[in-house]
Amino acid sequence: MPSALPPGDPAPADGSLPPSALSTLGERGFAFYVHVPFCTVRCGYCDFNTYTATELGPGVNRSTYADQAIAEIRQARTVLGDTDRRVDTIFFGGGTPTLLPPTDLTRIVAAIRDEFGLSADVEVTTEANPDSVTLKDLDELRAGGFTRLSFGMQSSVPHVLAVLDRTHDPKRVPAVVEWARAAGFTSRDSGGVSLDLIYGTPGESMADWEASLDTALACEPDHVSAYSLIVEDGTALARRVRRGELPMPDEDDYADKYVVADERLRKQGLEWYEVSNWATSPDHQCRHNLLYWRSADWWGVGPGAHSHVGGVRWWNVKHPAAYADRIGADLSPAHGRETLTAEDRRVERVLLELRLKEGLSLDVLDDAGRAAVPAQVERGLAVVTRTPAGDRLVLTDAGRLLADGVVRELLM
Numbered sequence: 148m149p150s151a152l153p154p155g156d157p158a159p160a161d162g163s164l165p166p167s168a169l170s171t172l173g174e175r176g177f178a179f180y181v182h183v184p185f186c187t188v189r190c191g192y193c194d195f196n197t198y199t200a201t202e203l204g205p206g207v208n209r210s211t212y213a214d215q216a217i218a219e220i221r222q223a224r225t226v227l228g229d230t231d232r233r234v235d236t237i238f239f240g241g242g243t244p245t246l247l248p249p250t251d252l253t254r255i256v257a258a259i260r261d262e263f264g265l266s267a268d269v270e271v272t273t274e275a276n277p278d279s280v281t282l283k284d285l286d287e288l289r290a291g292g293f294t295r296l297s298f299g300m301q302s303s304v305p306h307v308l309a310v311l312d313r314t315h316d317p318k319r320v321p322a323v324v325e326w327a328r329a330a331g332f333t334s335r336d337s338g339g340v341s342l343d344l345i346y347g348t349p350g351e352s353m354a355d356w357e358a359s360l361d362t363a364l365a366c367e368p369d370h371v372s373a374y375s376l377i378v379e380d381g382t383a384l385a386r387r388v389r390r391g392e393l394p395m396p397d398e399d400d401y402a403d404k405y406v407v408a409d410e411r412l413r414k415q416g417l418e419w420y421e422v423s424n425w426a427t428s429p430d431h432q433c434r435h436n437l438l439y440w441r442s443a444d445w446w447g448v449g450p451g452a453h454s455h456v457g458g459v460r461w462w463n464v465k466h467p468a469a470y471a472d473r474i475g476a477d478l479s480p481a482h483g484r485e486t487l488t489a490e491d492r493r494v495e496r497v498l499l500e501l502r503l504k505e506g507l508s509l510d511v512l513d514d515a516g517r518a519a520v521p522a523q524v525e526r527g528l529a530v531v532t533r534t535p536a537g538d539r540l541v542l543t544d545a546g547r548l549l550a551d552g553v554v555r556e557l558l559m
């Protein structure tokens with residue numbers, strides 16, 4: 148089962164926000180995240196808030212979900228008031244959003260458009276498992292306003308996919324990318340296609356990882372995300388590692404595989420713009436994730452979804468049954484919330500912005516952080532670049548491998 152929610156303060160029953168939070172709405176961008184908490188099977192490594200049919204329990208099913216999400220979008224309109232701030236990006240994540248019929252997904256996009264309006268160049272992404280879409284689904288998504296697809300490829304090697312409990316046939320990935328192109332998710336007309344990869348799975352050799360990278364690159368994606376496998380507490384993977392059935396992934400192996408990934412991706416024209424994300428051009432960067440990393444405002448719809456508006460962060464009740472009950476009673480699904488202090492927001496900016504290729508403005512650092520900069524530069528982990536807007540600290544190639552350590556030094 149997914150991990151527990153943070154405690155926080157109770158959220159008001161109508162979800163209302165203080166005027167101070169609303170006064171800056173959208174100044175750094177405005178996004179919607181829609182969580183779709185359903186999966187056919189649970190992958191042994193995943194502790195996201197998602198449920199198989201048996202875990203959902205009686206009385207909850209996928210067919211009523213879109214209407215609940217739309218009801219929460221209408222609540223968002225009431226809470227955020229009469230703003231004329233249009234929505235810059237929408238991201239459907241999961242779970243497996245594409246387990247819902249395309250018409251449900253496009254109805255949710257239409258509800259956001261009807262309530263708030265969409266920016267002229269809105270980015271609308273859905274995550275998709277390769278075995279959960281057809282060409283017809285992709286046609287419908289494109290026609291219904293989706294501009295970007297992110298496929299969970301993970302690996303092309305059968306024994307690696309088996310350890311991850313992934314159900315798709317690796318041959319399906321090139322096929323779905325081709326369908327996506329045919330449906331109009333092309334690099335010229337849209338945000339295009341992204342592939343998600345995982346490295347460091349127990350039993351994955353360097354040759355396996357290189358094969359996965361080569362297979363991904365042969366699909367000519369516009370964007371690639373590559374994350375090391377995290378062994379999350381409470382997952383089946385963690386239990387298998389604890390029992391000694393699988394080795395614990397190794398930090399040196401992660402680093403070696405990161406370097407190989409960066410070299411191969413760069414060679415094919417994909418440049419890093421965040422430590423774990425590469426794109427063929429700035430137009431193909433994930434603008435939604437950039438909004439998170441730049442501390443914008445976003446409303447998270449759905450069970451367990453997190454939101455952030457003007458320094459107030461809140462999270463919804465976790466189980467789809469509890470969520471359905473709240474929405475059905477016309478109550479806010481928010482379960483807890485916290486108001487970030489100026490120091491919380493500063494620390495968060497250091498954590499997120501240092502990972503970006505554009506780097507961290509030195510103005511965000513306190514005196515101790517600024518004093519720690521020369522040592523990072525001397526160690527070859529970062530450089531200070533001059534921009535018209537001021538000096539920024541940017542990780543070097545070596546620094547990207549040690550980003551967490553650099554952040555720790557800057558926040559001592």
Ligand SMILES: C[S@@+](CC[C@H](N)C(=O)[O-])C[C@H]1O[C@@H](n2cnc3c(N)ncnc32)[C@H](O)[C@@H]1O
Nearest residue numbers: 192193195241242243274299343374375376377
């Ligand atoms: C939660 S999934 C949702 C989308 C879709 N169901 C999928 O699996 O591709 C989003 C991404 O998070 C990754 N992910 C989930 N748990 C992870 C973990 N423990 N370590 C690294 N990546 C993880 C998935 O592999 C996937 O690429």
Ligand code: SF4
Nearest residue numbers: 186189190193241242
């Ligand atoms: S398909 Fe995606 S969301 Fe579902 S269990 Fe697997 S990794 Fe998690």
